[in-house]
Structure formats: structure tokens, C-alpha cells
Amino acid sequence: MSLSELSQLQSAIKILLIEDAETDCVAFTRYLRADPDRRYDLLTAENLNTGMELWRSQSPDVVLLDLHLPDGNGLEFLEFMRTESAGQLTAKVPVIVLSGQGNEQVAVRAMKLGAMDYLVKGDITSASLRKSVEAIIEYHALVKQLDRSQQQKELLSEIALRIRQSLDLPNILQAAVDGLRQLLDCDRAILYEFQPDWSGFVSVESVRLAELSLLHQEIVDPCLASRWHESYLHGRTSFVSDREDPSLKPCYAKMLASFQIRANLVTPILQDQHLWGLLIAHECHHPRTWDTSEIQLVKQLATQVSIAIQQATAYAQLQTELKERREAEAQLQRLNQDLENRVAQRTADLTHYIQEVEDLYNNAPCGYHSLDPQGRYVRVNETELQWLGYSREEMLGKSVAEFLTEESRQAFAQNFQVFLEQGWVKNLEYEMVCKDGSLLPVLLSATSVKDEMGRLLHNRATMIDIRDRKQFEQHLQETNLELARISRLKDEFLANMSHELRTPLTAILGMSDVLQEGIYGELNGKQSQYIKVIHESGKHLLSLINDILDLAKIESGTLELQIASVCVQNLCQHSLSFVKQIAQKKLVELNTIIPADVGDIEVDELRIRQALINLLSNAVKFTPEGGKVTLAVERDRTQRRIEFSVTDTGIGIAAEHLPKLFQSFMQIDSSLNRQYGGTGLGLALIRRIVELHGGEVAVESVLGEGSCFRITLPDDL
Missing domain, CATH: 3.40.50.2300 (Response regulator)
Incomplete structure (x- = not known):
């Protein structure tokens, strides 16, 4: 009592x-x-x-x-x-x-x-x-x-059904706290959700009166140690009957009073050995003694919530489903044991209660069965019978292997031997043959039931229908194959088009060079001007095509690096020589910060130089007259890395545009494209070249003050 x-x-x-x-x-x-x-x-x-x-x-x-x-x-x-x-x-x-x-x-x-x-x-x-x-x-x-x-059990079944019928997580959580408050007839029920750093907040609530609301508030216990949550990780349920109990720590009682809590009952919600949150009931105006049956009911509700959360997030976190199912099975086993003990202590007037437990077993959302030591059915619930289409008489006494495909039958024989040795198995995937010939993919977990001498009597097994997960995996696989095919076609198209365009452009550039040299006769001023425009435009277009071709090769995996030892000083000076003339015309100052003993590195000189020239060209292009561009090198032999940085005093980049910088064909501002020109390929190509070397590219920028691009490469010398 x-x-x-x-x-x-x-x-x-x-x-x-x-x-x-x-x-x-x-x-x-x-x-x-x-x-x-x-x-x-x-x-x-x-x-x-x-x-x-x-x-x-x-x-x-x-x-x-x-x-x-x-x-x-x-x-x-x-x-x-x-x-x-x-x-x-x-x-x-x-x-x-x-x-x-x-x-x-x-x-x-x-x-x-x-x-x-x-x-x-x-x-x-x-x-x-x-x-x-x-x-x-x-x-x-x-x-x-x-x-x-009995009424609470029936109400719990109704609440669990409402929770399990939805895959919308907010609806599930709201139904859980509404159900908890209805189940215990308490003043307030909340769900406290944890963040990765163990901070948290009241994410969902159900209150008797609006003034009791704690929604979105954080509840912090100043008395608890830094690892206070570990007890909840082991499934511990805690409760306080009255905050005025002199045995409570004063700081804890003060915390309870600050949130109008007179008595509370706290049950953890676990997800794959992770403490997802807490399901909490509050009495705000008077003490309350939480009896064992209420605590068990709240534990069962927490289990239902845990299972529902796992189902709702299954498509994003399939691995968590297995843990929740094991927890659901463990909770159900504890419930069955508790029911058996209670029935043993009650009189014959409580026999109808046993029927309720049997109904719960038969109508559970999972399949349940028991096998004897020879692997034959000795018990099976209605859910599993309906899934497979057999009657109970057709399954009892038969080996489970008779209902498996040939491949699954062989796996079962091996796994059943493991089960007999260790007493449990979990997350075993099989294909069962239904009565109509269709196949049902399932996930099985089982624990052994032994007598007082340690001899196996039978097992308790949980069977989960994973058809939806299989269909999703198949759809995902087909989608990935299609995306790979589209990406391959795109790369092939870009490569082919680039090769096709380079041939006529080479002829155009060659003929324009010949005409400018006057081999076929002198040109007047207008003609020379037009030929120069044709030549410069052709060079720009050829550069663009070369960038597209390089990107296509990288994306398709056909670009091979020519790794060799390269002098860092020479690499930097050669790169600077390509932008000196443009910098002088714009009155932009070029500086270098390169240690004299910087030495050599192992890279593809052509590709790294291409990346540095691109960064230097961008820096000069976006730096106004009188500005400054600096190329610096820093070598960290302890960390085995070398860093090239290009810093300018140019127009800078807004913070919201930084994530777009390294995307192909992406210009962060169309007005800049019209003013300065560009295709948006350069930075994308730089990133891919650096990543092929095992390095990374980073950028820091302040709008109106300038930018700094850093290339960090592994240093194996």
C-alpha cells in the first residue's frame, strides 16, 4: 500500500x-x-x-x-x-x-x-x-x-497510442507532456531537453494554470556536481515529495521554490546511451507522495516517448532506432516482471488485470515471440502473426528457420549458436517469408530466460518491421547513383566543350598574333586596335576555358599532380612577376614577407603557382590606387605545415558573402562583376587544387578594409 x-x-x-x-x-x-x-x-x-x-x-x-x-x-x-x-x-x-x-x-x-x-x-x-x-x-x-x-494503465495505453501514431516530433513531445499531466493529475508537466554541452531548457510543457509556465526557461541546480547527469544515463528516476523536507540540501530546496515546485518526479529520456532529456512532473502548491505504480507508469511513458522520438528521427539518425528498441524491450520486460509480481500478490479478484497485460503483449507495435532451446516457437503475439499472415497454430512448435529465406536461415543458425553461448543477441537483420510469399525484412533482438539452475527455458525476442527503412535505403542508393551519373555527364560535357572551344580559339589567337606582327602587311590604327581587342578577348576566353577544363578534370578525378621539390622563394617571385605590371599601372604596392631560410616544398609547381597568381591577381584587381598587397610565407616545421597568405587593403567582403566565395561560377555581387570582371571560377579552382595537395584555403575579410586569403599545405620535407 x-x-x-x-x-x-x-x-x-x-x-x-x-x-x-x-x-x-x-x-x-x-x-x-x-x-x-x-x-x-x-x-x-x-x-x-x-x-x-x-x-x-x-x-x-x-x-x-x-x-x-x-x-x-x-x-x-x-x-x-x-x-x-x-x-x-x-x-x-x-x-x-x-x-x-x-x-x-x-x-x-x-x-x-x-x-x-x-x-x-x-x-x-x-x-x-x-x-x-x-x-x-x-x-x-x-x-x-x-x-x-487500472485506469492509469488504460490512460497510459491511450497516450502511448497517440504518441506512436505521429511522426511529427513537436506533436509527439506535446502529447507526451499533456499525457503525463493527465496521467498524474499534476499542476505542471515539462520536457527538459539537453544540448551537447549539458545545458538545456524547457522545450515543451503542459500546465494547469498559465501563470505556472516555464516554457523556454533553463533550470539549473546549483547543488549538483559537474557529472550529475551520469545517474540519469543509467535510467535513474528521482523524486521529491516535499521541498520542505529537512533532509534536502538548502540550495536545492531554494531552487525548487524559485520555480514554484513543491514536489517533483524526474524520469530520463535516453537515446542510444545518450541522455536526450528529462520528463518531469511538478506539484506546485502542496506536497505529494509518488507511489511505486506512478513511478513505473511515468517510466513507461518515458519509454514510449523515447521510442517515438527515435521513429520521428529515423530517416536522419537510423542508428538511434536500434538503441531505442532495445530500451523499449528492456522497459517492457521490467513491466512484465512487475506485473507478474503484482499479480502474485493479489487475490483472484485481479485476474482481469492479467488479461490487460496479455492484450498489451499481443497488440504491441512490435512483434514479440519466444523460442525454446531448439529454436522453436513457444509463444508469438498478434502483431507478428498479422505481419506474417500465419495463425498461431501454424507457427507454434515450428522452428523459426522454416519462416526465413535460405540466406537468413544460414545466418540464423550461426547467430542462434552465439545466443546460446552468451545469452543475448541484438540488432540481427533477417528476411522472413510471409504466408503469401512476400518477404518481410525485420530486425531481431533477444534475451534469454533461465531457471534457477541457469538452464535456458526460452528467449524473449523483439521483432521490428524495417520495410520503410529498406525502401528509404534503396531510394537513397538510387538517388546517389543518379547524382553520380549527372555529375559525370556534367564533367564530360565541360571537358569536351572545353577541348572543342580551345581549337578555334588557338587559331584565332595565332592569326591575331600574325596580323599584329604585320606579316601580311601593315595595319592602320583602327585595325590594330580591333586586332588587339580580338587578341585580348581570346586570351581571356582561353583562360576561362582552361579553368573550366581544370575544374572538370578535378571533379572527374583525371587531373594528375606532378609533385616535385620546388624552391619556395622562386615560386613566390615567379608568381609575383605575373602581376607586377598590372600593380604598377594601378599604383598598388607589392610586398613580400618570406624568410630567407624557407627552403623547398614538395608540390605541383604549375598548379600552386596558378593558385598564387590567381589570389595575387584578385588582390590587385580589388585594391584601389595607392593600396598595398602583401605575399607572406610562414613555415611551421613542428606542425609540418607551410602557409602562404595574400593580404590586401582592398574593398573587402561582407561576412554574409564569405560562404559563397569558393563556389563555382559564383560572384558575390553582380555590380562587382560589371566593374571588375570575372567568372567566379578562380577561387573554386584554387580550393580544389589546394585540397588535391591535402591542404585547405581560408579567408578573413572586413568590408571596406581588405582581405587575407591563406593557403595551408602539408610539409613533408
Whole structure:
């Protein structure tokens, strides 16, 4: 019996005394009020009709009933009470029959009509009367507890069904906290969600009154150690019955008071050995004793929430589904064990409770079965039968191998031997053959059930339907193949088009060179100007085509690096020589910061020089007259890396545009494209060249102040 029921036993007990003899009324009243541990409120009636009216209007806890009354026999009152109590959990009525003389036949009839005790007036003592009353009160407290437990179980099933019917995570979490508050009839239910750094906040709530809301607030316990969450990782449920309990730490009680918490019940929600969050119930205005059945119900609800979260995120986190299923199985096993223990302690009046557990097993959203040591079915639930299309008679006694494909049958034989040796298996994937010939992919986990001698009796196995996951994996594989094919076609198209365009461009550049040299005669001023434009445009277009071709080669994996030892000083000077003339025309100052002992590096000189020239050209292009461009080299032999940086005092880049810089054909501002020119290929090509060398490119920039691009390469010398 819970503490709440024991507390009820200590409160005043309302007793209806139906007795026409005044001396007996006085005696029985004196007997009861002599009890030092109880307080009794007595209602008296001298006849049967008055007693019936008081029964209806006052709802007493116990009735002391004289059989011989002026207006009828007390057995008529028992008939009346039996009719009024129809449909309740028990046929017993809280009546102690009082008789002036012992009559076995009358006593038997009274007990058949539901009376709970039969006392002969002459034998009644203060102790015997109080003992009989206390037995009735305790019995009905137990009945009420069982009735409430039954209602909570049914409500939990409804809540679990609502949760499991949705794949929308916000709806799942809201249904969970609404269900928790409804299940416990508490003031507030919240879901506290953890972040990776163990900070967190109230992400979902359900409150009785709006002023109790804690939504989006962070609840921090100043008393807890830095690793306080580890106990929850092991499934620990904690609770406080009253924050004014002197055994609580003062700082913890103060924290509870700051959030209007008088009593709380905290249950972890776990995901793949990860503490996802906490499911919490609050009583805000009065203490509350959380009994074992309520704690178990909240644990079961937390398990349902955990499973639902896993289903809702299965497409993004398929690996978490396996852990949640194992947790669901473990919770169900603990529930079954708890139900078995409770059934063993109850009387035959609770047999209907066993049926509820059986219904839960049969109608669970997962398949459940048990195999004997030879791998034959000894039990199977309705869910698994419906999935496979067989009747229970067709499966019981048959080996599970008879329902597997040939490939799965071989795997099962090996895995079953492992199970017999270690006593458990998990996350085994098989294909089962349904009665109609279709295949059902499933995921199986099992634990062993042994007798007191350690001999295997049977196993408990959970079967999960993974058809949706298989279809998603197939679709994902097909999508990846299609994307790879499209990417390959794009690379082939760019490579072919680049080769096709280079041939006529080479001819155009060659002919324009010949015409400028005057081999076929002198040109006038206009002609020379036009030929120069043709030549410069052709060179620009050829550079663009070469960039496209290089990108295509890199994307298709056909570009081969020519790695050799290269002098860093020469590499930098050669790169600078390509931009000196343009810098001089714009009055841009070129500087270098290169240590004299920088030495050599192992790279493809042509490609790295191409990357440096591109960065230097961009720096000069986007730096106004009078600005400065600096090429610096820093070598870290301890970290085995070398860094090239190009810094300018140019126009800079806005922070929101930085993520677009290294994308192919991407210009961060169309107005810049018109003013400075460019295709958006240069930086994309730089990044791919550097990544082929095993390095990386980074950029820092302030709008209006300038930019710094860094190339970091591994240094193996």
C-alpha cells in the first residue's frame, strides 16, 4: 500500500450506524472513540429507510448494520447496496452485520450479499470492532488503489497510442507532456531537453494554470556536481515529495521554490546511451507522495516517448532506432516482471488485470515471440502473426528457420549458436517469408530466460518491421547513383566543350598574333586596335576555358599532380612577376614577407603557382590606387605545415558573402562583376587544387578594409 493510502487511513473515518437500540448505539460509539490512533465521524439511523438515505447522501466509509430493524430486515439494505454498487471493481460492500445472536445461515446469506464481516453483539469488544472496521477500510483502500492503477494503465495505453501514431516530433513531445499531466493529475508537466554541452531548457510543457509556465526557461541546480547527469544515463528516476523536507540540501530546496515546485518526479529520456532529456512532473502548491505504480507508469511513458522520438528521427539518425528498441524491450520486460509480481500478490479478484497485460503483449507495435532451446516457437503475439499472415497454430512448435529465406536461415543458425553461448543477441537483420510469399525484412533482438539452475527455458525476442527503412535505403542508393551519373555527364560535357572551344580559339589567337606582327602587311590604327581587342578577348576566353577544363578534370578525378621539390622563394617571385605590371599601372604596392631560410616544398609547381597568381591577381584587381598587397610565407616545421597568405587593403567582403566565395561560377555581387570582371571560377579552382595537395584555403575579410586569403599545405620535407 502506498503512503498516500496509509495517509487516508489516518484521516477521519465516516461510519454509518443503523441500529434501533440506543444502548447498543452508545456502546459501539464508545468502542470506536476509544481508539487513540483513529478519528471517527458517526452517522446514526434508527431504521432502514433513514439508513438508505444517509448512504446515498453521505457516502460513508463503513456501515454497521443491525439485522433486525423496525421497518425491515437488514438483509434488504444489503440488497440495496449491492444494486447501488453494481459495475464497481468488487462486489464487496463495506458492511459489518450486527446480530443479537449467532445464526450461521443468516451469516452465510449476508456474506453472499456482499457483507464483509458478521459480528454477534454479545461478543463485540472495542478491539474486535475496531479491528473489523480497519480491515474494511484497508481492503477498500487497496481496491481503490487497484482501480486507479487500472485506469492509469488504460490512460497510459491511450497516450502511448497517440504518441506512436505521429511522426511529427513537436506533436509527439506535446502529447507526451499533456499525457503525463493527465496521467498524474499534476499542476505542471515539462520536457527538459539537453544540448551537447549539458545545458538545456524547457522545450515543451503542459500546465494547469498559465501563470505556472516555464516554457523556454533553463533550470539549473546549483547543488549538483559537474557529472550529475551520469545517474540519469543509467535510467535513474528521482523524486521529491516535499521541498520542505529537512533532509534536502538548502540550495536545492531554494531552487525548487524559485520555480514554484513543491514536489517533483524526474524520469530520463535516453537515446542510444545518450541522455536526450528529462520528463518531469511538478506539484506546485502542496506536497505529494509518488507511489511505486506512478513511478513505473511515468517510466513507461518515458519509454514510449523515447521510442517515438527515435521513429520521428529515423530517416536522419537510423542508428538511434536500434538503441531505442532495445530500451523499449528492456522497459517492457521490467513491466512484465512487475506485473507478474503484482499479480502474485493479489487475490483472484485481479485476474482481469492479467488479461490487460496479455492484450498489451499481443497488440504491441512490435512483434514479440519466444523460442525454446531448439529454436522453436513457444509463444508469438498478434502483431507478428498479422505481419506474417500465419495463425498461431501454424507457427507454434515450428522452428523459426522454416519462416526465413535460405540466406537468413544460414545466418540464423550461426547467430542462434552465439545466443546460446552468451545469452543475448541484438540488432540481427533477417528476411522472413510471409504466408503469401512476400518477404518481410525485420530486425531481431533477444534475451534469454533461465531457471534457477541457469538452464535456458526460452528467449524473449523483439521483432521490428524495417520495410520503410529498406525502401528509404534503396531510394537513397538510387538517388546517389543518379547524382553520380549527372555529375559525370556534367564533367564530360565541360571537358569536351572545353577541348572543342580551345581549337578555334588557338587559331584565332595565332592569326591575331600574325596580323599584329604585320606579316601580311601593315595595319592602320583602327585595325590594330580591333586586332588587339580580338587578341585580348581570346586570351581571356582561353583562360576561362582552361579553368573550366581544370575544374572538370578535378571533379572527374583525371587531373594528375606532378609533385616535385620546388624552391619556395622562386615560386613566390615567379608568381609575383605575373602581376607586377598590372600593380604598377594601378599604383598598388607589392610586398613580400618570406624568410630567407624557407627552403623547398614538395608540390605541383604549375598548379600552386596558378593558385598564387590567381589570389595575387584578385588582390590587385580589388585594391584601389595607392593600396598595398602583401605575399607572406610562414613555415611551421613542428606542425609540418607551410602557409602562404595574400593580404590586401582592398574593398573587402561582407561576412554574409564569405560562404559563397569558393563556389563555382559564383560572384558575390553582380555590380562587382560589371566593374571588375570575372567568372567566379578562380577561387573554386584554387580550393580544389589546394585540397588535391591535402591542404585547405581560408579567408578573413572586413568590408571596406581588405582581405587575407591563406593557403595551408602539408610539409613533408
